[in-house]
Amino acid sequence: MLCILFLLSYPIPSQGKETEEHPKSKSDTASILNRRILRAYEDLGSARELLKLEKIDSVPNGTYISFLGTFPNRKGIKVVKHSIQEGRNGIERAESKSILLEFTGTTLSRVVTEIKAENADGSDSTIIRLIDDTPLDQNVDDIVVQADKNGKEVRYPIQYLPDEGINRERSNFKQEFYLKLIEDFLIQILRLQEMQTQESAKNKKKLLQTFKDSLQY
Numbered sequence: 144m145l146c147i148l149f150l151l152s153y154p155i156p157s158q159g160k161e162t163e164e165h166p167k168s169k170s171d172t173a174s175i176l177n178r179r180i181l182r183a184y185e186d187l188g189s190a191r192e193l194l195k196l197e198k199i200d201s202v203p204n205g206t207y208i209s210f211l212g213t214f215p216n217r218k219g220i221k222v223v224k225h226s227i228q229e230g231r232n233g234i235e236r237a238e239s240k241s242i243l244l245e246f247t248g249t250t251l252s253r254v255v256t257e258i259k260a261e262n263a264d265g266s267d268s269t270i271i272r273l274i275d276d277t278p279l280d281q282n283v284d285d286i287v288v289q290a291d292k293n294g295k296e297v298r299y300p301i302q303y304l305p306d307e308g309i310n311r312e313r314s315n316f317k318q319e320f321y322l323k324l325i326e327d328f329l330i331q332i333l334r335l336q337e338m339q340t341q342e343s344a345k346n347k348k349k350l351l352q353t354f355k356d357s358l359q360y
């Protein structure tokens with residue numbers, strides 16, 4: 144949540160020309176981070192296989208799945224993970240993280256990640272949404288941040304964050320926040336796929352056992 148507070152409190156800089164301090168080191172770091180994000184996008188594209196399933200038979204605890212469109216013409220999938228913090232008087236704070244993956248045909252065409260956190264009494268709430276409308280265009284810096292902290296809203300592309308010299312907010316944002324978020328959801332997507340395979344194998348085993356019982360084997 145510290146990164147969210149940073150984004151909400153950070154003044155949006157003007158679009159000035161960046162100075163060229165340590166250009167090679169800066170370029171190498173940014174390039175590596177961008178490649179990791181693009182690789183994660185490519186891997187997240189495997190979620191389209193889940194669209195082909197008429198229903199999701201098994202999900203991890205605290206995880207909820209919804210689809211864009213109806214089977215068999217679905218256009219996307221949303222995975223939401225919920226967590227709560229409990230105190231002496233019950234639930235004190237609730238948090239959810241979600242990813243929405245939209246497809247045009249078999250191509251991943253939009254990625255929206257979101258984090259929501261709120262106290263039980265509603266006295267403190269935070270929403271941050273990160274939108275990439277062109278996830279496979281090689282330009283990672285066009286990700287748009289939409290954030291709301293107790294009614295204070297900001298919206299801007301991450302390219303507005305400085306990334307020069309000691310001011311490496313853009314690279315730090317990618318490394319410490321965005322990559323961790325999408326790679327965590329990649330693990331979740333892969334786990335969901337594995338669980339559906341296991342459930343399918345379990346159902347086949349049950350069906351075979353039913354056949355055996357009916358034949359008195």
